[in-house]
Amino acid sequence: MLAKDANSLRKRRLHGLWRLGLAASSGVLLALAALYPPWFALAWFAFVPLLIALRGLTAKAAYGIGLVAGLALFALSTHWMMDFLNLLKGYGPLHAAALAALYWFYCAQLVAIVAWLTVLLGRRFPTLWVFPLVLTAAFAGFPTLFSVQIGETQSLFPAALQGTAIAGVYGLDLVIGLVNALLAQAMVGLSGKHSVATRSALATPLAYLAVVGWFTYGVVSLGYWDREIQRWDTVAVGIVQPHEPPSTDEPEPRPGFTRAYSVPMALSDRLAEQSVAVIVWPELRMQHYFGLPHVETAFRHQVRQWQIPLVFQDLESKRRDGTTVNRNASLFIDAHGEMAGRYDKIKRVPFAEYLPWFGEWPTAKAFIRNWLGEFYGDISAGSGPAVFELDGFSLVPLICYEVMFPRFAAKAVPNDAASPILLGQSNNSWFGETQQPYQHLHASVLRSVENRAPLIHVTNNGPSAVVLPSGRIQFRSDYHRTAAYTVSVPIDAAAGNSFYSRHPALLISALYGLLALMLLWCSMPARWRNAVARAHRTRQGT
Known part of the structure; x- marks a missing residue:
């Protein structure tokens, strides 16, 4: 019995390490796409290992898996934080690495939140759409020192960029998330033992339609603009x-x-x-x-x-x-x-051109000025x-x-x-x-x-x-x-x-509203959800 228990424990540990490795590989793939624009294709499947690792996890465990992916992503894609701190204050490698690690850990919360919400909402809604929605909303709204969007990895893929004139980079983020989720679903499925509703009759067809529509528009629009710009002064x-x-x-x-x-x-x-x-x-x-x-x-x-x-x-x-x-x-x-x-x-850089949260506190300003020296400009x-x-x-x-x-x-x-x-x-x-x-x-x-x-x-x-x-x-x-x-x-x-320049908040506001409704639905007591479902079925019957 003891040998059997030890063998079971060993398997669980290996399985846990396997999940951590998958999560880290997602962070590495996305970081490489961010660092080297010619490798933009990596972003279209970078999240597949993370989605596979999340299968069957609780929301709490998913947070930890996402944190590993986030650490790998930001430690690589913003490796220059160490150079930044060295040039700023003349810190040695260890001191700069410690401060940079704090920044990377903070930014890693972004991916951890994506993983947590994907599992949490995936219990009630199709994961195929939950993941792209959460991914887009999180990257658009999470406060980082230097703004980052997934779609920015696609600058050398002009056919993929054209739809941003309508939906902004948020639309591109959503499509990248959809492609990753479709690939994960095709490989292993997105359901798990904790999932209640990961698929619906329309979820997959709509996802394919959105991706095909995005790129069809992209190819046609790119050809149009290439011809149009040649006629410009x-x-x-x-x-x-x-x-x-x-x-x-x-x-x-x-x-x-x-x-x-x-x-x-x-x-x-x-x-x-x-x-x-x-x-x-x-x-x-x-x-x-x-x-x-x-x-x-x-x-x-x-x-x-x-x-x-x-x-x-x-x-x-x-x-x-x-x-x-x-x-x-x-x-x-x-x-x-x-x-x-x-x-x-x-738009000022936090802690370089202004002090967020404590801007009117003289003691905090004096501390920051002493620590950052001339770099802190206190810009209005x-x-x-x-x-x-x-x-x-x-x-x-x-x-x-x-x-x-x-x-x-x-x-x-x-x-x-x-x-x-x-x-x-x-x-x-x-x-x-x-x-x-x-x-x-x-x-x-x-x-x-x-x-x-x-x-x-x-x-x-x-x-x-x-x-x-x-x-x-x-x-x-x-x-x-x-x-x-x-x-x-x-x-x-x-x-x-462009349509986006006239309505820059339209898509992301809609996504935030949808995400809020989904969170509200998941937070309802089960009896309330059942009552709403029964009322809906009754209306359909009549």
Whole structure:
């Protein structure tokens, strides 16, 4: 008997390790798709091992399995957190790894919640649809330091992106979840001993119909937009990529340059010789346009000489009512050297540009400032989006990670803007020589398709890029290179007016509402559910 019990215990342990291995493999597969865009196909079956591992589990056990998958996903896909902490504070490998692990553990809760809700709701509803719904809602709503969506792995699969002009990246997340669930169902089924209703007569046909419809629309729409964009006019845009090193202290000008005539200004001089319509700079550490009058004068004088507008970014500090107010601003100087527009950043990075939850607590602010030093900017949010009107087109500025938020970017594009171009200005030098700048770029690709507007992605250290409304990357610069580029960007009055840009919250709000109703139904006492079911059958009978 003891030998039999020991053998049974050994089998249970092996089975548990098998489940953990499956969960970890799901995290690894999705992380590889996030890190290396050419491997986008991995995302379409990355969750299959996790779904297999969840079969027959309780909701509590599913949470633990999901946590393992989440740890594998975020430890790999955001491995650059260690470089970020090292450049930020100069921490050694062990210290940086410990703090990064805390971040990864927090983010792993996202996948753990997906697994928990999948099993919990799968007892009452078809798991085939529960999983994609929960997956989409969780990734859309879970608060992370750096926004992440599953669909962002598909930037090199333009046929899959086209539906985002209607449903946003949330629609793509839903379809990816459906494909994973269909594959898992085809391999082993999705029912388990704790499941009451994992299938229905319509669940599977509707799932196949949704997937086929998504890709049919994608292929047809991609062909249409490829042809349409070829007929658009173009405008020459100068892109400056200075490749300044990261610095928590105020950086000194490079040898041979001054604050009034910096490296970006010298690169812009070359672009001005090519008669571009506008010159755009990335987000940089400090331009001193606001703080030093001679720098402001030099900027305006230089632009007047070029007779070419300049869009750049700078930090402003002002004393108001006895306190210092900091703003992260994108500035537009027209061809006459006059300030013609300004946008103050709204979506700020938590713990870098503002302190969430404890923002009005001086003690907490003092602690964060002491710990993060100069990196903590205590930036005040702007009041609303802005549009920079140029000759025949307009720029919609987004600073740093604002381009990572789908609904925010959609609301920034006004319906009446003249031939709008999305402009993302960023500085990714804090992440060292990692994949993070590529992840940022490929996430930005989806904003161009969602809003059917060209996008200029200009970064300090590269890769900078121009993305077409079809999702195709027209131009991409070299990584970690000081350079200036002239790129022809397609423009048209019809740009920036997609269904998603007009209704960015429609699908995700519907999914949240459906998820809330499902949770409410599962939380009802059994006798209430039975009464509702009997009443429904009675109505059907009459």
